[in-house]
Amino acid sequence: MSTREKVGWGIGGLIIIIYCLFPVAWIISLSFKSSDDISNGQFLPTVFSGANYEQILVGDAAGLFLPALVNSFGICLIATFISCLLSMFAAYAIARLDFPGKKLILSTALAVAIFPVISIVTPLFNLWRQIGLYNTWPGLIIPYLSLTLPISIWTLSAFFREIPWEMEQAAQVDGATPWQAFRKVIVPLAAPGVFTTAIIAFFLAWNDFVYGISLTSTEAARPVPAALGLFSGASQFESPNGPIAAAAVIVTIPVVLLVLLFQRRIVAGLTNGAVKG
């Protein structure tokens, strides 16, 4: 590559960085604006103020935001855990065993993944009201599985297929019991795949909005995105934009942390499941 080309691609890279970070930087900047600053028409605040954070963490809006944060974490973690557990068994069967119906399971997962969420939510709304799951944690965890399970099955089967399973045999020749072979060889090889799958599933659950606003009505189960979406109407006197921005920054922190820590694995997981030659 000539120097000119290198510089060109370097500038391209710089543009990507700006592209990706700019809106995030903006919402952070907005979250530090005081209510006087909100409409200053500028990107940056004139003075940095923590008032918005104060409002959502300890102030008036804390009663809305903090329970929502707890709900989000609880519901997403449980949904992720369940879908990882179920898909671990399914992916093992798909990667390792020979049985009719493998293709059916994978196609079903695909069909579920492209299913319009809103088509599911309508009947669920009705049913949940009748059987008392409306506005409860299980009432969200169950539909969240429709988001997390398909991707988990796909990603994990792709990972499991790449595990050199003959290692298990090698270990047995080396003197391992079947259980030792599984624990000392297969588990360490499979763990990164399971972990990555869990992260991706968590992203999907964390991102949900439709189920959140449709199947909840109070802080008892409402997750953060839904709380944010409905927060706009909650304020009477002043613009809710500042507190919303602060809340948005807080819900973004966990996912950004995951990205920073595990970017390599996430990229592998996303592309492994989707485009595999």
Added chain:
Amino acid sequence: MASIEMSHIVKQYGDGYPAVNDVSLDIADGEFMILVGPSGCGKSTLLRMIVGLEDITSGDMVIAGDRVNDKAPRDRNLSMVFQNYALYPHLSVYENIAFPLRLAKVPDSEVRKRVEEAASVLELQEHLERKPANLSGGQRQRVAMGRAIVRAADAFLFDEPLSNLDAKLRGQMRTEIARLQRRLGITTVYVTHDQTEAMTLGDRVCVLRKGVIQQVASPRELYEQPVNLFVAGFIGSPPMNFLPASVEGTSLSTPFGKVELGEERAEKVKGYDLLLVGIRPEYFEDASLVDEAKKPYGSTFTARVDVTEWLGDAQYAYIPYEAPAEIAEQLKQLSRELDSDQLRTQAVVSIDSTSRIREGHEAEFWLDTRKVHVFDPKTGENLTRDAEAGRKLTEMAAEDRIEQVERAKV
């Protein structure tokens, strides 16, 4: 240290196909046994039955006096080098080698001592902390060997261990394995489809075809006294030439003229219409370069040379010949079964590298008729095999082995 005895071993898959059929084979303590054959002959399946990764349908597998048919791999105390090495990608080289010891709960200090010993034998000391993914092919191969030798196993099993290496490394590792085996004096079973490995490494070689043993013998016996067409064609490179022949008195008439058999051998081939005569490339020579004293032991003929290949230390000439359709068809089938793709009926002739025989010209060749073998084309059986001479060759090999092991112990 152990002997391995197999009697009437059969492996039948769920669909009834016998991958290994009635194999009986005794491997002596400290012996280096090669299982060889074209792909699909059942050699790997047999190896995996020894180590316990495949169930045995029927027959007895006895290792060191114990019947092990129903024992799990870990209870058989064997170590194995897999074709793709099967290194644990999440463990360092050190931990890979130490793995069997860790499973056996060997104390740390002992583990360290033995891993370092193995590493120094295999010159892996500098790589102990690296992960397998960062090693070259040859290094990975050595790690796999290290894992096999670190434990006091009863026998080593190798499943085509060198097939993923390039030619040069393969040669190096081959001698390395031979040296190691002699030094440790440990019973070894080695699966390969490469006949160079089979010939150079084995004390004895077991040739398999479609799950059935063809011949078990020392490399020399296999080469000089093969039992049938299959073994004769499989062992040797370039392969043995098979020419159609018919009996005329005490000699055979072939596309390359008359081949004198002598009374004794002529007696054995009497009564056959059509025969196949097997002649190894090196039994030929450029007639002009043959010692006058030697000439009477063979016959001379002239033929047109199609192609010559000069390799510096050797030279090959290719001579096409006509064969009856049925023989041509049979030879084609044989070459297919042997995984080679010889397309035309032509003889490969090894001549001295100084020979100036030219492509496209007639040339005079000499053929040493003393060593040719004659086969029945229908059954493939070697009609002129000298079983006694063969037995002697294999006995000599056994004596050599015992002597080498003794010397290594000193």
Added chain:
Amino acid sequence: MSATLDRPTSAIDPTRGARLNEKVRAERRLGWYLAGPAFAVMLLVTAYPIIQAVYDSLFDYRLTDPENSSFVGLGNYGVILTDPVWWTSFGVTVFITVVTVAVELVLGFALALVMLNALRGLRPVLRTVILIPYAVITVVSAFAWQFAFSVESGFVNSWFSWIPGVTAETDWFGTQGASLFVICLAEIWKTTPFISLLLLAGLAQVPDVLQEAAKVDGATWWQRLRRVTLPNMKAAIMVAVLFRTLDAFRVFDSVFVMTAGANGTETVSFLAYRQTIERVEIGLGSAVSVLLFLSVVLISALFIKGFKVDLSQARGE
């Protein structure tokens, strides 16, 4: 190796059915024991609701008035399909889908090329930042863009006041065109990185030696891209387009946050939501849901049959 070659493939052995032994049957059983629960849950959370939705859509049924529920057959569908509201929202959805997918594809490819060619040191940085839009939740992204453009708290109007027509008072959410522009912008920002990662994986699968061969054959950069690179990553492109199309067709979050469906920005998903959840018209809402579902099925069928997207191949099955 020979161990596997020894075993003939089942297709050529006629005795297989009869000799199907216990081991094979046990493996099949275990397969379903392991995969069954996941399969059942997937069916439960999708097949059941859609069947229920089809059933509900045949009734004139309001949640607040369950006594007066009555069977109307396909009446709800008639109502919807003759109502301009449906057709507006359908048009808006198609517009958003086409615009975002087209822009994302081109932009995503550019991003993938940059990532592929960027200096070694820069690559991990790029791969990390590119994941950030993917990971940021849609609602947050929608808020960020809305706030940026809003008259009240934005900076866009003051930054871009040099463009004719943009003043401090420009209300981006006051007209259909401008609102859709911002909605598309937010969608594109959030999902392009995902496409670019898929395309990058596709690019990486085109062997370098092909590029070199084309160079030797005298192809320019542009010719290599068109005649060598793109044809060889067609599978990756089609998969990316299919997934994004289906995803874009369900657009909801951004619309909800930015305009709440005002000024003719209502999408099909939003219409279904409004009918069911806000107006509790279960019958009508279900019918809209079913129509949306049918659209998605139709798009998939179109892609898979029409463009011959072989998902199983692309997914390494």
